[in-house]
Amino acid sequence: MSWTYYTQRKINIEKIRVTEEYLQELHKIKEEKGLKNIEAFKKKAYWALQNFEPKLHIAYGNLKLPKTTAIINLGTWFNCGGRKFGFCDICEECYDKAPEVMFKKVTKSRLEQEVIWRAVPFYELGKTISEKLLKHNKRSKEKVNLIRWSEVGELRNQRDLIKLIGVTNVIYHQTGIKSYIYTHNNSLAFDTPRDYLTINGSNFMVDNEYKVVKNKEKEFETLSDLSNKRDCICDCTQCSYCSHKNHFTLIEELR
Numbered sequence: 001m002s003w004t005y006y007t008q009r010k011i012n013i014e015k016i017r018v019t020e021e022y023l024q025e026l027h028k029i030k031e032e033k034g035l036k037n038i039e040a041f042k043k044k045a046y047w048a049l050q051n052f053e054p055k056l057h058i059a060y061g062n063l064k065l066p067k068t069t070a071i072i073n074l075g076t077w078f079n080c081g082g083r084k085f086g087f088c089d090i091c092e093e094c095y096d097k098a099p100e101v102m103f104k105k106v107t108k109s110r111l112e113q114e115v116i117w118r119a120v121p122f123y124e125l126g127k128t129i130s131e132k133l134l135k136h137n138k139r140s141k142e143k144v145n146l147i148r149w150s151e152v153g154e155l156r157n158q159r160d161l162i163k164l165i166g167v168t169n170v171i172y173h174q175t176g177i178k179s180y181i182y183t184h185n186n187s188l189a190f191d192t193p194r195d196y197l198t199i200n201g202s203n204f205m206v207d208n209e210y211k212v213v214k215n216k217e218k219e220f221e222t223l224s225d226l227s228n229k230r231d232c233i234c235d236c237t238q239c240s241y242c243s244h245k246n247h248f249t250l251i252e253e254l255r
Contacts (some may be wrong), residue, residue: 007120010119014054014118018111021079022076025078034092044101044104047108055112056129057112064236068142068144070133072129073114073151073152073153074149074150075111075114076111077094077097079111080154090202093212094152096151123166125167130170130171134174145177155185155188161189164179165192168196169195172195180197181198186203200242205247209248210249213253216251228248232252
């Protein structure tokens with residue numbers, strides 16, 4: 001993949017910055033649920049930091065998502081803004097923690113993606129993603145018709161949100177493909193027009209609200225107004241509530 005000279009310089013600078021941030025987090029690491037063997041995790045993390053080279057990663061489907069959904073992450077679980085700054089209330093339960101704890105190559109690829117997200121200007125990033133998706137759709141029987149942003153990683157600040165809106169606008173105008181994302185960051189202002197991006201707030205309403213609860217049956221019993229409540233079946237091949245601006249409250253049980 002070829003970036004402009006200016007962008008490549010930004011990537012080189014951002015790689016240093018991300019590495020320094022990650023090392024700072026490693027110095028503060030504490031044992032938590034799903035992260036018991038700290039020394040083993042550090043060993044994998046140091047390997048990833050020494051071997052990653054920033055590049056764009058796009059996945060197509062997973063255990064929950066159909067292959068017609070492209071997945072583009074914003075970073076790592078360990079360097080996630082929600083984890084670092086405390087605005088994610090279920091961080092220890094994050095199901096994207098396990099791959100980084102278990103596999104050093106997962107951390108490596110997510111570090112690579114984090115630098116690209118943070119360094120590449122919105123138009124260039126949107127154009128590059130569009131080209132890759134159009135190329136994929138030409139050769140694949142399962143055409144991408146939706147993008148899931150940030151399966152792991154988080155919108156750190158307002159700049160991230162504005163950038164994502166810009167990127168998704170470019171992608172839609174070049175491919176016709178819309179996007180959706182989840183965020184725990186309720187400090188953001190969501191009033192910027194974003195016709196092609198659906199935002200699901202975690203425990204707060206944006207285009208939808210997404211709630212993770214300990215007991216789903218009890219949650220539905222205590223809700224007085226069920227008209228806009230929906231049961232998350234954790235199978236996005238069978239459901240599209242999150243990907244459209246429905247103003248639904250979606251209830252999922254903590255796994």
